[in-house]
Amino acid sequence: MEVHQFPCLSDNYAFLLHDPSTGCTAVVDTPEVAPIEAALREKGWKLTHILNTHWHGDHTGGNVELKREHACEIVGPARERKGADAIPGMDRAVSEDDVVKIGNIEARVIDVPGHTLGHVAYYFPAERKVFVGDALFALGCGRMFEGKATQMWNSVSKLMALPRETEVYCAHEYTLANAKFAMSVEPGNDALSARAKEVEEKRARGEWTVPTTIGLELETNPFCRPHSDEIRRNVGLVDADDVAVFKETRKRKDNF
Template sequence: MSDLIVHQIPCLSDNYGYLLHSQKTGETATIDTPEVEPILKALDEKGWRLTHILNTHHHFDHAGGNQELKTRTGCTVIGPRDEASKIPGIDRAVGDGDTVEFGDVKTKVIGVPGHTVGHIAYYFDEAGIAFVGDSLFALGCGRIFEGTPPQMWESLSKLAALPDATTVYCAHEYTQANAKFALSVEPGNEALASRARQIDELRREGKPTVPTTIGLEKATNPFLRPQSPNLQETVGLEGADLVDVFAKTRELKDNF
């Protein structure tokens, strides 16, 4: 049984920050640093002391608050090895297959390049939670800025291989827009249609649609479903290689 607590923080216009707290050791990490003041406010309200920053990638809405938080708290900054030169205040660079000790557990680092060249995710297997940054979203995936479609598909496949019950914390509230696109490419997916209705209700009530789970994404997220005959037919690539179907789906989303 894990002693870890996750506290979700709305930041900027549509980002989520996360505080991860070990009840046993008192250590607290922020997963990325989208906005300093909401993070500091949450720490103060919880009575937690920031000990770590775990960065997923270098984009400003993920690492822009690093230096100020490090200066104000003395925390240790851990980030992706392949983007180390772009991670402010980095103390330790990690990559695929590495482990990071936090509290009395270890997190496995999973390399998920595509959105950026060195993007990583943090998987706490004992707790059944994963922090995936901008690699995987609820009903979506990150835009491919620095990588290639084959690289991004391989990264998403790594995440899809995690246990279905894994709770996935992604970094943005994009789900309602993602659902509209998902329905356009897999209109015959009844699980997706039902989920889209639930998402609309949550947003009407001002509630978040994140976190999600690996199992839910595998059932409804088109970017994890290139094998779907309905999706293949819609994008015009029936029987095609899964990478090609994924790439076409991502291209359609970019222009949706």
């Protein structure tokens, strides 16, 4: 599978996924039509699928126009709070363990609710890649707009259980701000300190910090690390369970 990543809107990324054996091409989420059309022209690819991760407008805003232009199939989450109507133009609703094929390339759907109630991720095991929308970020995770902390922690835990080498494609360039917060709750994490410096240097050069990997997030992302003694001390929950630490960490990020 070939992956072509490009920016949309102010801080979104979109991703074209291409199967060279069949010519099929999917875009993960549709933040903005013009950059997607430009990327398709640049690569010479024909759009056959849209894979939506959740219902927010900066992820589905281009669905209808792209479908009208390309007659592509729109795949999206089955369990959003508005049901099938949540995803504009959706042809197929998917949930946990459903298989989505882009030509000969297969993705397994993972339910990752919390940011929204129906949020899904698309995991390509043979390619060692996962497209997570706003469920997980480099050094962060999505706000809990609709779900509860237990739900969101379970979703993050599912992603954490993927092989460490799995590349994680998240939908926003939030890493610099996330790094500053992460350092506030776990400043003694040497791997995090090194990563924060690298992120600052990359962003100063205008470079992207996405994709990341599961292994890197396990070592440095505070939302993957509620077991950390240092994080527990800094959020005042030394003896609490992981869900409580995750919830308090997310609350502090919301107000950081």
